[in-house]
Amino acid sequence: MSAQTNGQPHERIGVYVCHCGSNIAGVIDVEEVAQWAADKLGHRGVVIARDYKFMCSSLGQELIERDIVELGLTRVVVAACSPHLHEQTFRTACARAGLNRYLCELVSIREHASWVHTDKRAATEKAKALLAGGVERVAQHAPLEPLRVPIHPATLVVGGGIAGIQAALEIADAGYPVYLVEREPSIGGHMAQFDKTFPTMDCAACILTPRMVSVGTHPNITLLTWSEVTDVKGYVGNFTVTVRRKARYIKTDLCTGCGICQDKCPKKVIDDVFEAGLGYRKAVYTPFPQAVPKYPVIDYDNCIYFQKGTCRACEKLCPTEAIDFEQQDEYLTLDVGNIVLATGFDVMDARRIAQYGYGRLANVFTSLEFERLSNAAGPTNGRIVLRDGVTTPQTVGIIHCVGSRDRNFNNYCSAICCMQSLKFAHLIKERTGATVYNFYIDIRTTAKAYDEFYQHVLEEGTIFVRGRVAEVTDAARLPGEEGKLIIQVEDTLVGRQRRIPVDMVVLSVGLEPRRDSQEVAKLFGISCSANGWIIEKHPKLDPVATMTEGVFVAGCAQGPKDIPSTVAQGAAAAARVLAHIQQKEIALEPIRASVDETKCSGCRICNNLCPFNAITFHEDRMVTEINPALCQGCGTCVAACPAGAISGTVFSNDQVLAQLEGLLLRTVKGMQLEEGVPA
Amino acid sequence: MTGSFEPVIIGFTCNWCSYRAADLAGTAREKYPPNIRLIRLMCSGRLDPSFVLKALASGADGVLITGCHPGECHYLEQNYKALRRFLLLRRTLTQLGIEPGRVKLVWASAAEGHRLAQEITTMVEEVRALGPLNWAQAANGFGPEPVSAPAAAEGGAA
Numbered sequence: 001m002s003a004q005t006n007g008q009p010h011e012r013i014g015v016y017v018c019h020c021g022s023n024i025a026g027v028i029d030v031e032e033v034a035q036w037a038a039d040k041l042g043h044r045g046v047v048i049a050r051d052y053k054f055m056c057s058s059l060g061q062e063l064i065e066r067d068i069v070e071l072g073l074t075r076v077v078v079a080a081c082s083p084h085l086h087e088q089t090f091r092t093a094c095a096r097a098g099l100n101r102y103l104c105e106l107v108s109i110r111e112h113a114s115w116v117h118t119d120k121r122a123a124t125e126k127a128k129a130l131l132a133g134g135v136e137r138v139a140q141h142a143p144l145e146p147l148r149v150p151i152h153p154a155t156l157v158v159g160g161g162i163a164g165i166q167a168a169l170e171i172a173d174a175g176y177p178v179y180l181v182e183r184e185p186s187i188g189g190h191m192a193q194f195d196k197t198f199p200t201m202d203c204a205a206c207i208l209t210p211r212m213v214s215v216g217t218h219p220n221i222t223l224l225t226w227s228e229v230t231d232v233k234g235y236v237g238n239f240t241v242t243v244r245r246k247a248r249y250i251k252t253d254l255c256t257g258c259g260i261c262q263d264k265c266p267k268k269v270i271d272d273v274f275e276a277g278l279g280y281r282k283a284v285y286t287p288f289p290q291a292v293p294k295y296p297v298i299d300y301d302n303c304i305y306f307q308k309g310t311c312r313a314c315e316k317l318c319p320t321e322a323i324d325f326e327q328q329d330e331y332l333t334l335d336v337g338n339i340v341l342a343t344g345f346d347v348m349d350a351r352r353i354a355q356y357g358y359g360r361l362a363n364v365f366t367s368l369e370f371e372r373l374s375n376a377a378g379p380t381n382g383r384i385v386l387r388d389g390v391t392t393p394q395t396v397g398i399i400h401c402v403g404s405r406d407r408n409f410n411n412y413c414s415a416i417c418c419m420q421s422l423k424f425a426h427l428i429k430e431r432t433g434a435t436v437y438n439f440y441i442d443i444r445t446t447a448k449a450y451d452e453f454y455q456h457v458l459e460e461g462t463i464f465v466r467g468r469v470a471e472v473t474d475a476a477r478l479p480g481e482e483g484k485l486i487i488q489v490e491d492t493l494v495g496r497q498r499r500i501p502v503d504m505v506v507l508s509v510g511l512e513p514r515r516d517s518q519e520v521a522k523l524f525g526i527s528c529s530a531n532g533w534i535i536e537k538h539p540k541l542d543p544v545a546t547m548t549e550g551v552f553v554a555g556c557a558q559g560p561k562d563i564p565s566t567v568a569q570g571a572a573a574a575a576r577v578l579a580h581i582q583q584k585e586i587a588l589e590p591i592r593a594s595v596d597e598t599k600c601s602g603c604r605i606c607n608n609l610c611p612f613n614a615i616t617f618h619e620d621r622m623v624t625e626i627n628p629a630l631c632q633g634c635g636t637c638v639a640a641c642p643a644g645a646i647s648g649t650v651f652s653n654d655q656v657l658a659q660l661e662g663l664l665l666r667t668v669k670g671m672q673l674e675e676g677v678p679a
Numbered sequence: 680m681t682g683s684f685e686p687v688i689i690g691f692t693c694n695w696c697s698y699r700a701a702d703l704a705g706t707a708r709e710k711y712p713p714n715i716r717l718i719r720l721m722c723s724g725r726l727d728p729s730f731v732l733k734a735l736a737s738g739a740d741g742v743l744i745t746g747c748h749p750g751e752c753h754y755l756e757q758n759y760k761a762l763r764r765f766l767l768l769r770r771t772l773t774q775l776g777i778e779p780g781r782v783k784l785v786w787a788s789a790a791e792g793h794r795l796a797q798e799i800t801t802m803v804e805e806v807r808a809l810g811p812l813n814w815a816q817a818a819n820g821f822g823p824e825p826v827s828a829p830a831a832a833e834g835g836a837a
Binding site for chain 1: 687708710719739788
């Protein structure tokens with residue numbers, strides 16, 4: 001595996017050390033590293049070593065391209081940032097100069113050295129070792145071509161909230177088929193529960209329901225509600241997805257959505273999903289009147305017939321005989337080329353913050369409850385009243401940052417609660433004339449027209465108290481506190497403790513990842529952050545892709561965000577999917593394993609290591625073969641082959657071992673091993 | 680040379696989790712000692728146990744193997760194969776007289792930059808306490824004196 005014969009290196013290697021402004025150069029002496037490479041690695045093929053302020057700039061890239069042409073470089077090593085950031089940049093630069101793109105190696109001396117080390121001397125020496133590893137490795141690279149795989153034109157969108165709706169409509173409008181899978185009986189998501197949307201105060205239903213109808217009637221969208229994805233196989237371009245269609249007990253081809261079954265069903269159930277526990281639904285129900293699709297579902301756990309064996313009132317009264325108690329779950333297999341995950345969020349369970357009294361003090365509400373309370377189509381027809389259903393509050397306290405920006409619960413900002421709280425303050429003022437207090441840490445109103453809304457709410461006379469609320473209690477201590485909820489807070493602007501009696505408390509609860517976000521991530525082969533939000537490919541430059549090719553993310557599944565950002569991300573994910581579809585095929589990294597049949601002894605050790613069934617054994621010839629179309633390039637079989645008959649491109653034994661030699665500085669001038677010494 | 684022993688540790692990382700955890704440690708400006716040098720593999724399942732032996736034989740004082748948490752493998756289940764190999768390798772190394780602390784397996788997801796930095800810091804201290812391995816010299820008679828990597832590099836640069 002030596003890169004040289006008779007003392008003469010085969011390759012002509014160019015080394016480029018990036019300053020990254022002061023990101024690298026502030027810690028690592030980049031000039032010294034470049035000079036060291038020129039002095040000490042010349043016998044390994046380094047013919048030029050340069051340092052430059054920003055290698056990724058067009059001037060930096062041109063520097064490499066010019067050297068490739070003028071110096072006849074056959075390999076390039078760039079010591080800069082992580083390959084996950086700029087590997088493609090420098091590969092493309094090489095390709096422009098006529099060098100095969102895989103003959104370039106990126107060495108991370110920023111993320112893995114200058115940013116994590118404080119000792120400048122030691123970081124510089126480490127950078128040299130990393131660079132030596134890169135030089136040795138690149139000498140073992142082979143010219144490769146990207147793999148091209150066809151893209152199935154259909155797309156799976158998971159989640160029918162506004163993010164999924166937007167993504168599905170964009171793709172369908174472009175003329176491609178979409179499967180939209182939603183767990184609940186109707187699409188609409190959280191937005192369908194809201195009354196008004198900030199800062200314009202348009203009615204959520206007025207802007208959302210037309211979109212829902214478009215989804216329901218779009219010829220390119222197959223809507224699968226009351227359904228869940230149970231299995232995902234394959235890879236970008238060719239996913240095979242299994243969807244469980246839960247039994248609806250309704251024949252959707254016969255149902256007209258007339259609603260008689262819902263009227264006549266004798267079983268009332270507290271609706272803790274759509275009505276946030278404030279209202280009732282029946283055992284056969286659509287979550288709300290504008291539901292899409294219009295067909296109801298029968299709730300197996302609450303249906304009297306399913307639980308007790310008699311009733312069937314809905315069946316007797318259905319004018320189109322659409323009720324079918326014999327229906328079973330169905331499993332559909334879908335072929336899709338791309339997947340958009342728009343699985344949304346859950347709100348934080350306010351019971352976890354015992355001192356705020358939710359669940360114990362009747363007139364403490366969560367923000368989601370308040371949305372239903374203020375919704376004209378909600379359980380009180382939009383009347384803002386206390387839990388007794390009749391009394392209008394005279395004073396209301398709205399508490400911001402409940403469970404957010406709090407190291408005891410979630411350390412992140414939930415992004416929407418400030419504006420949501422301001423919206424509530426405005427609605428309460430407008431509808432009840434009550435005195436409204438907002439208890440806040442900071443007011444964060446950064447998006448378009450948000451701060452203007454805040455100013456408007458200030459002018460309306462809402463009282464703002466800066467301080468994190470310590471407690472909500474009904475234990476009256478002072479005159480005027482009897483029968484009230486008392487908010488105990490340190491007003492940090494005046495520097496004293498205050499007790500503010502109110503009739504109603506609204507907790508602006510934070511957003512949290514879906515309870516099952518980890519399982520969903522596992523199902524789709526992607527990762528969640530420590531908080532549970534789906535990790536995007538790059539937080540700034542690639543916020544809709546995930547680390548798995550062909551799987552995109554939109555909306556709050558990726559992190560808390562408001563409706564405009566959610567819609568924008570849904571559209572962005574659709575644009576990325578459409579770019580894939582329109583290319584008809586996509587280039588993948590040519591990282592694959594293959595078997596040298598002349599070396600294969602037929603031992604079959606590798607045969608049951610592949611979870612993708614890419615390995616087949618030919619009994620007749622007693623050799624193993626790897627199907628490159630199924631191989632995903634993990635390299636587990638490469639590592640297992642006792643005969644060394646399996647090799648893996650991009651991460652071959654030669655490449656890894658050469659890098660190891662370099663990292664341990666065994667190839668540096670004056671330190672190299674004698675020929676033939678066993679290592 | 681200061682005379683204090685600075686171990687050299689080779690870290691094998693998975694492209695999908697621990698390498699990205701190392702990237703995250705960087706972007707979050709977590710700090711850990713510079714004694715570790717990382718090699719990126721596509722998966723911990725790619726780790727041929729002979730890479731570990733080669734690293735130790737070539738001058739490393741310790742090897743840190745990292746991969747996705749069980750159940751979170753990008754390739755479904757290959758980290759379990761890495762675990763199997765690691766357990767066998769550790770037994771072999773013990774029989775060869777290598778202290779168990781020199782070769783460690785750590786799971787680190789792409790979100791666990793902080794955790795990875797902590798694990799690296801701990802391991803550097805543990806290997807420092809164990810002292811140099813000196814396998815390279817013992818096996819090959821290689822090297823003018825006990826290798827402390829930064830010092831060796833400086834020697835090369837001088």
